[in-house]
Amino acid sequence: MSTHGVTPLEEVTGARQELTVVLPVRLLRVPDWPEGPFPFELGSRRTDATTRSTYFAPASARALYGAPGRPRRWHLALDVKQDGLHLLGIELLRAATARNPEHAFAVLHLSVDRPLLPLLRALAGRRRNPVDEPLTGPFNPAELFVGIADVRAPDAPFATAQPYTIAFMTPKAEQTPALRSDLEGTLPASADRWLWQLASRSTPEDFPLPPETAGEQLKDTVRISADWSALVLRQGAAFLGHRADTGAGDFFEFAALHSRTVYLDALLLGALQRDHIDELTDELSEVFDSSQLTRRVAALERNIAVFRSTYWRQHLTAHGAANDLLLAFQIQHRLPARFHEILAEAADYSRLVQTQESQQISGALGVLTILGLPLGTALSILQVLGDNSVADLLIALTLSVAATAGALTTRYGRLVLSSLRGGNDRA
Numbered sequence: 001m002s003t004h005g006v007t008p009l010e011e012v013t014g015a016r017q018e019l020t021v022v023l024p025v026r027l028l029r030v031p032d033w034p035e036g037p038f039p040f041e042l043g044s045r046r047t048d049a050t051t052r053s054t055y056f057a058p059a060s061a062r063a064l065y066g067a068p069g070r071p072r073r074w075h076l077a078l079d080v081k082q083d084g085l086h087l088l089g090i091e092l093l094r095a096a097t098a099r100n101p102e103h104a105f106a107v108l109h110l111s112v113d114r115p116l117l118p119l120l121r122a123l124a125g126r127r128r129n130p131v132d133e134p135l136t137g138p139f140n141p142a143e144l145f146v147g148i149a150d151v152r153a154p155d156a157p158f159a160t161a162q163p164y165t166i167a168f169m170t171p172k173a174e175q176t177p178a179l180r181s182d183l184e185g186t187l188p189a190s191a192d193r194w195l196w197q198l199a200s201r202s203t204p205e206d207f208p209l210p211p212e213t214a215g216e217q218l219k220d221t222v223r224i225s226a227d228w229s230a231l232v233l234r235q236g237a238a239f240l241g242h243r244a245d246t247g248a249g250d251f252f253e254f255a256a257l258h259s260r261t262v263y264l265d266a267l268l269l270g271a272l273q274r275d276h277i278d279e280l281t282d283e284l285s286e287v288f289d290s291s292q293l294t295r296r297v298a299a300l301e302r303n304i305a306v307f308r309s310t311y312w313r314q315h316l317t318a319h320g321a322a323n324d325l326l327l328a329f330q331i332q333h334r335l336p337a338r339f340h341e342i343l344a345e346a347a348d349y350s351r352l353v354q355t356q357e358s359q360q361i362s363g364a365l366g367v368l369t370i371l372g373l374p375l376g377t378a379l380s381i382l383q384v385l386g387d388n389s390v391a392d393l394l395i396a397l398t399l400s401v402a403a404t405a406g407a408l409t410t411r412y413g414r415l416v417l418s419s420l421r422g423g424n425d426r427a
Contacts, residue, residue, distance in 0.1 A: 084114030
């Protein structure tokens with residue numbers, strides 16, 4: 001208990017707590033699991049791929065769920081309980097890129113019946129944490145996905161230092177720091193501090209949020225409704241309720257369902273975009289590592305076109321909250337600015353290739369001119385004179401070769417040869 005009589009968040013167990021953990025993995029084989037995302041159910045509503053696809057634009061739905069005959073996602077229902085954690089199921093989302101065809105995301109869906117923040121801190125690898133690593137024993141991803149996917153080491157491509165977490169928490173009536181006031185309905189500053197701690201997976205001792213920059217850090221908080229808010233950061237996201245959860249039948253059942261399904265999918269699409277932009281950035285940095293500039297730029301332009309048509313979306317759906325969450329993820333990773341830089345740099349390289357090709361064509365035409373003009377002139381003179389002598393023809397050819405050699409020693413000739421060499425070096 002704090003000295004001010006308010007229980008710190010690391011000691012709080014909310015009325016309803018859900019946790020989704022996303023891990024980068026290397027897909028070894030397609031699992032023999034049911035296809036599609038995990039189909040959570042609430043009443044008559046079943047959140048399978050068909051239902052979720054009606055929520056998203058068709059291009060976004062294909063990126064998240066695949067197309068008929070070409071699945072991208074699989075799920076497996078589980079029922080594992082230990083130490084206040086309940087593993088409901090797991091998922092795999094194929095996230096292949098041009099350079100990493102085995103790249104995928106593993107998703108673990110858990111319910112939590114113990115203080116949530118210490119678990120998040122453990123997943124973030126925070127020091128001085130009283131809770132052991134939660135993804136061990138029956139929750140160990142290496143065992144859950146054995147033979148199907150390898151959990152990547154932190155230094156592997158696309159891997160993050162810790163898993164990405166999505167926390168959902170609703171308060172009890174006595175947990176006033178998260179609740180709106182009864183009289184005016186205003187949201188206390190403590191609610192956003194709780195939201196920040198859940199999303200950043202930190203306590204004030206881990207990361208004291210400077211008052212001078214707190215507004216900037218929290219400016220992208222998504223107010224989904226008066227009942228709950230969301231905050232998306234680089235390593236985690238959080239949803240926090242702002243009124244007391246009354247239990248079964250409360251609206252927060254539907255809110256929790258959304259946080260596990262369509263809002264999760266919005267963040268997964270952001271992760272797909274981030275990994276592809278990372279790869280495009282790497283491709284740009286390696287353009288001049290090979291003499292095959294033209295081929296490299298052509299491959300880069302093709303990969304950019306595929307990314308734009310398949311993954312690059314800033315508008316997911318007519319429903320605003322999912323769009324806001326995706327935009328918040330993109331802002332955290334500077335994805336729009338980075339993609340704009342990629343397009344600008346690729347355009348510069350394309351112009352460079354076009355310039356070199358134009359120079360090469362001009363050089364080839366110059367060589368034809370230098371070679372052809374003396375020879376054509378000599379043959380024309382012999383034809384006009386009616387001279388059919390082989391000796392005169394050889395003399396004319398010798399003189400034309402000498403004239404060509406002399407022309408190549410001039411400034412124009414040297415420019416022609418130089419342009420040809422430059423084009424061949426970078427072709």
